[in-house]
Amino acid sequence: MATTDASESDDPYDRLVSRVKRLRNVGAAAEVLSWDQQTKMPPGGAPARSQQLAALSAVEHDLFGAAATGDLLDAAAAAAESDDEVALCREVRREYERRASVPTALVERTTARASEAVEAWQAARADADFDAFAPHLRDLVALKREYAEHVDPDRDPYEVLFEEFEPCLSLDRADAVLTDIRDAVVPLVDDVRASDVDPSNPFEGTYDEDAQEALVRDVLDSLGYPWERGRLDRAPHPFSTGTVYDARITTRFDETDPVKSVFPTVHEFGHACYTLGLPEDDYGTPLGEARDLSVHESQSRLWENHVGRSRPFLARLQPLLEEHLGVAPDVEALYGWANRVDPDNAIRVEADELTYHLHVVLRYEIERDLVRGDLDVEEVPAVWADKTEEYLGVTPADDAEGALQDIHWAYGNFGYFPTYSLGSAMAAQVYEAASDDVDVADHAREGEFDPLRGWLREHVHRRGKRLETDDLVREATGSPFAADAFTAYVDEKYRALYEV
């Protein structure tokens, strides 16, 4: 059988790179299909699209995990000399070993099962009926446990799944950071709840979606988003996807509150900015790829929260609001509304910068126990409600507002949620380091974001996967990855805003 080896070179490293590039391009094709599905595809296209995506992921998995990859890798690694060669072989080996250990048939069964589960989840959420989703969740937990068993039968299956998203951070490290975040946020939220300060909504009435789109396009312009390498579309859930050559953004609009499209758009800009800052020459190899989810989320959160929700940025947003929407709240009113803490909100994607992490922690605890077999699927709604009450002081109205609110588990993604909070912690640490070198606030007042983009490109983006996460953070910030910068940041910011 032909080996899907694009290179006619005799050098094993060149041949490995060539093979990996081909398979990565298959993965990139899948991302384009997924973008299309969420933005342009007519509804009737779903059955074919799920088959196309399953075919691409099966082919990529099959060929990446094939013995031919392992043979090339062994030969390439034995001859690797430069740091880049060693790093590339390290990253390919990590993925090769994982894929080689998991049968393609299991990947396919899981993909197919997840397709059904997503449909069932949509219906169950609409009916607020967890029982209708429970058998699907049970199957997916079982399939992912089977997956973890293939990867390593001797390890905690949740740890194995977490590493699918975060291969360079141990679950112990992650758990410590999450615990530090929770321990800082819980008392802070208590104090906020007791505060008399309650920022009011400066927006009244409704705002046309086309006008809001023109607004966020101007915001993206002002941040330096390169339209010749990207585009903005509407989608039910904002996301960013693509390559260094073409990094797209989607957003959505809320007719009563323009900041509900501005900040998600700035968030996605942060993701796109990372993608666009990757080294072009390494496109298609790990050296040209973003380092894992926490680092990606650090870039989106940095732009969304540290830049976007700052006074200098809001001072520049104000005239754009006036121009496009005919409303010009004063900057302090905007700042208060943009940073308002709402502990009574039970929905993660609508949560503020503080309580967001409590939503994450409760999901992390539940999915971890589910995967470890310490919690039954039937118990999830009650545990969810209890933890929401405990961490947030609010009770979900029903399962739709409770255990059915997120799509992640329906996709079979267990171990993903923690990366959101890890990314926020990393954002604060990276922003603090960038601020030592670049006067971000001063530049932001001038609408000048090139210096910050340049700093991030230099210290984070252009590295690709050359460094593992800890080394990347340490080289960029001078310290090991920890929650300290984040806890100091939120403490200072929210005690000032809420006068507590």
Add this chain to the structure above:
Amino acid sequence: MATTDASESDDPYDRLVSRVKRLRNVGAAAEVLSWDQQTKMPPGGAPARSQQLAALSAVEHDLFGAAATGDLLDAAAAAAESDDEVALCREVRREYERRASVPTALVERTTARASEAVEAWQAARADADFDAFAPHLRDLVALKREYAEHVDPDRDPYEVLFEEFEPCLSLDRADAVLTDIRDAVVPLVDDVRASDVDPSNPFEGTYDEDAQEALVRDVLDSLGYPWERGRLDRAPHPFSTGTVYDARITTRFDETDPVKSVFPTVHEFGHACYTLGLPEDDYGTPLGEARDLSVHESQSRLWENHVGRSRPFLARLQPLLEEHLGVAPDVEALYGWANRVDPDNAIRVEADELTYHLHVVLRYEIERDLVRGDLDVEEVPAVWADKTEEYLGVTPADDAEGALQDIHWAYGNFGYFPTYSLGSAMAAQVYEAASDDVDVADHAREGEFDPLRGWLREHVHRRGKRLETDDLVREATGSPFAADAFTAYVDEKYRALYEV
């Protein structure tokens, strides 16, 4: 090495179908990427996109032509009983044998060379400089000759390349049909040229593109285009692509002449209508695929020329023109303009229903001689000019209007052009047969196109590749495929219009 075999069944036929479906879905993914490239992709995305498309075609070629496919095919074919099973094995074998004989490295080299050639062609055409394109054309001819040599070193290489697009029609048959078309069209064009009738342009001034888009959307509505399984976008060159679940159309607009978007849109509707009429249950296998290019083109030409350019259709177009563009030429004026013959036009894509085939014949003759080694690349511009003079009585102003006007050769497509004329001939034959069963003109007057769509679905679309082309045409029309219906149709139509 894993075999990319999706099925866990023991039955070789099931396993073959499963494998073919997976690879066909990879091909379908490539079509989505190509659609995106022509409609949505930002310009910077090109380098990644060409790598993604090359990866998908290499993976599909490699795995389809792999020994594992051949082994499954042998086992499946030995056990095949039903007509469907036999037909599927016949079609898979045809493709397997072709792919197995051609090294993936050659396919990749050709794809990469074509990418460069397309860019060079664009620049050369802009400069009307054939010499700048000549080395690219020479390389592509050599690569495609190498391809043909791999497939069968003992056969005419042009015949081998033609069969890539038209595997069920012999080149002799095709040549006979093309000759019959030419022999009918040449004297007819001479008579038209001598006629005093000269239909005048009923449109004046310019028409807004958005208004024209609203017009063609209404036209598509009236034809029954199902928007839940398709969409309309703008692209530099109109095309249709997709699956039975999602068959998309693109078009472009000419600000001075609305019929220049209406007929291309109706043409693409014809392609989409075929795709949408394929059997859903066979999606991803040859039984669910369109039969080759001539049959596809028969469907687009049928809707464009036999339906679209007819008086009943134009009578329904008239009020839509008035509604959207504020212009309402009378039906005879529209009919004359929509069917005007312009022998002085040197550009194929702007050619009328008669002279179009003379453009095709000259390309066919030139590419055939190039591939056979009977013509040197340097001679092409002069031969092109001579043949244009001979067949059309007009001399191209320069190479841009001459040998550089089409992109096909830059893509490495030799043997494609004849399928356009074969499709027109087939359209006339199929339309004649449909008209025996369905009163198409009468229904069209009522804006009722379901009966024609239903007839085409029953006799052509739903068959997929169950029948070879000749059998498909014979079963649908009662006669073997020939040019007679076409020559009779154009003779009657154009002698009446031009009073000759």
